[in-house]
Amino acid sequence: MASPNRLIATPRRDDIEAPSLQPATPLLRVDALSVSYGRQQVVSDVSFALSRGQSLALIGESGSGKSTIARAVLRLLPNGGHATGRITFDGRDVLELSERRFRPLRGRAIGFVPQDPGNALNPVRSIGAQAMEAAALLDEPDDRVRKQRILETFAQVGLDHPQRVCDSYPHQLSGGMLQRVLIGLAVLPRPALLVADEPTSALDVTIQKRILDLLTRLQSELDISLLLITHDLAIAAERADALVVLKDGVIQEAGRTAAIFASPRSAYARELQADVPALNPDRYRALRDPGFRRREAGATAKIEVRAVTKTFAVDGRTLTAVDNVSFAVPAGTTHALVGESGSGKTTTIRLLLGLETPDSGTISVAGEQLSGRSPATLRAAWRHLQLIYQNPFTSLDPTWTVEKLVREPLDRFGIGTRKARNAQVRQSLADVGLGEHLLARKPGALSGGQRQRVAIARALVLRPDVIVLDEPTSALDVTVQADIVEVLLSLQANLGLTYVFVSHDLALVRQLAHTVSVMHRGRIVEHGSVGEIFDHPQQPYTRSLLASIPSGTTGRVSPSRPRAVVTADAPG
């Protein structure tokens, strides 16, 4: 810690070190904040306060204005953004200060952890060069001491070889390492307030837990106030003392985390709570299970993957992406492949779809073996095997109408007369709950949920038996996700579809799947029914995955205390 001399020399630190002088004054106070871009108002009349050493979470879905509020606090609104109201930080009115007077606060007093670590560091400068910018904010003239502080901070945020990290360029590090670097750079100048904008939304679930633990630990170690922006209610519940729930730029509900969770007063907060998979593991049991019980017993396997191995040559080395993987999916059920990035789940479904050929092993769908077939017979097999891609914002051609998008597979396979095709397109849209008035729309005029319904309709129009769902909701908001899950489950119940569901979201898997294979480094480390895997995991890797699901248990987590595995009696 700083010596007494330095405290006297720098009055700014002095008042941070002495919060007891004005215990009633919050560090950050936002009063009637409104932000608009041109005529469009994106944040309306938002007020909240954050005390020293406390944490507050802004929760909302996309378009709720939560990130805009964070940017307004930092005065980093993009061009055209205009903020009115009052933001008081440490007794100073942030919006009134001139840019020159405000700039010294950035970094020194208010640190910022951005959303997407892959894009938050300059790609053509080394980490060390960028770290020196943060170190320059220390009251420390000696370059060598600054360098030392950087290395210390990197070690503190859990980077094992700080010097090597300094010498690296951003593209040479993983997302988790980059996020550690960014957190390190933000806390290095010892700010009083840390603004973290979705600090983990781009990361795998086990890394997410480590990053959140790190933030919580640093917050108590360094006595930093945390303004956490998140879409994940479960994370907010775990990590924040107070919550502000936003929708369309307006506060729906605000208060102590425990109070909101015990009895949400606003309809939106209740909906949000109901839609978070981690809080409601059994929400869809009634919809999911009747068909399953009926089919599970006698049904033969619709999909059988036996001892499949696939290797790639990368940089002259052999990378085993899929290593001796076997699983079987009974007809009319959902099998989930779960794992983190690089676990081989994507390669597995590419093999299943025939986009890659396995080095060894066999794949059969509906009793017919796929490997070693001619392209023509494969094409016929694909009719019964459809894919729904993870991002409906990029998977649909923006220049096509909904009608053309949904009809295309029929045209491709030359099925039926023109009239029959049109009828089938309308039927598919009706199956996913879309009205005919949307037929002439283009994807740009649809919401995210509508787009994913169009993608599902497009897959359904060929009347396939098997649909491969590749993270079908990962680009969608949680309320939209709940909606899509419901569509998928009722389609399965009505049409007897078999799903192969790929996801890193274990809570969602628990709601949706009947059987699960846990993948790690190309291998299936554990498989079984959802109940077995989630309630009695055998493998340490599965346990660590399950422990990483934010449980939504209110009250701040102490990172040293091991957390209980989520069980069926989680609140919700």
Place this chain on the structure above:
Amino acid sequence: MNNAYAAFAARRLVQALVVILLAYVFTFVVVSILPGDPITNVLRDPQNGFSEDEIRQIIAAQGLDQPVLVQLWTSLTRFLTGDFGLSMRSSRPVGTLIAEVLPSTLILASSGFAVALVLATGIAYGTQLVPKRYGQGLLRGFPSLFLSVPNFVIGLVLIHLFGFQLGLFRVIAPNSFWATVFAAIALGIPVSAQIAEVLIANLDHERAQDYAAVARSRGLGPFRLFARHLLKPSSLPVVTIIALTLGELLGGSLITETVFGRTGIGSLVQRSVSTQDLPVLQAVVSLAAVVFVLVNLLADLVYPLLDPRVKLVGAASRRPTTADDGASQAVTP
């Protein structure tokens, strides 16, 4: 750098040589299938007064009665040894003719390039550093203005204004210092517009990236943000653009030379086209191809040195082995 870079450079060099050879063969073929036979036209010109026997002898001596492939081979081997043959009009070696005018064109083209670079960076960096209320919009208008005025018009205006009205240079001494400066300005202005357009677009793009906002959140002011974060990434694509504007520079210098009355490659080409002096044209086209290929080769070779993200094909991964967050894949050697 390392072995990977050396291998990459060697491969690019070989590719460049192949392109040059192909360009030479291509111009040879184009010239030989052109309608009309300029060689016999020249020989049969009554003013030259050759008899049929003499014509046959000359043709045999030049190897022009050989099959096309043999002619191509002879021509190619001569080209590779630096022998471009004789001009059909003046009977002097083509190499000498080009050597006489090349320095003047090189001076014009390189000073035109310098003008283009200074103008382009001045305008582009101005759009980032000049606040809106002090005429940033005006700066952003310059590139399209420059592109829409042909360079001979700029040349004529400059000659009129600075040559005749202000008397800064004498029009009859086109190789004097000031005449060269203004010729270079006339040449550089349209070229600068292309570079400036790309540079401005890149700077705006980089400024809107997350990392720029994150850098500002570390307390960086506008000038440091520009100098440390925006300058380098925005300049990278410009390396490619510069290599591409070279063609503009060569073509433009031919026009500029005519407007300013300079002798150079431009005037040589003009004379040779009107007299169908094929060996000279073949040599100039081949030289242009060589210059073009070399500059693009240079750009390719410089790029990986400037941008750490550019992955050389076949280079080993340089990802540090710091304990990852457990997301790495199984790797068997």
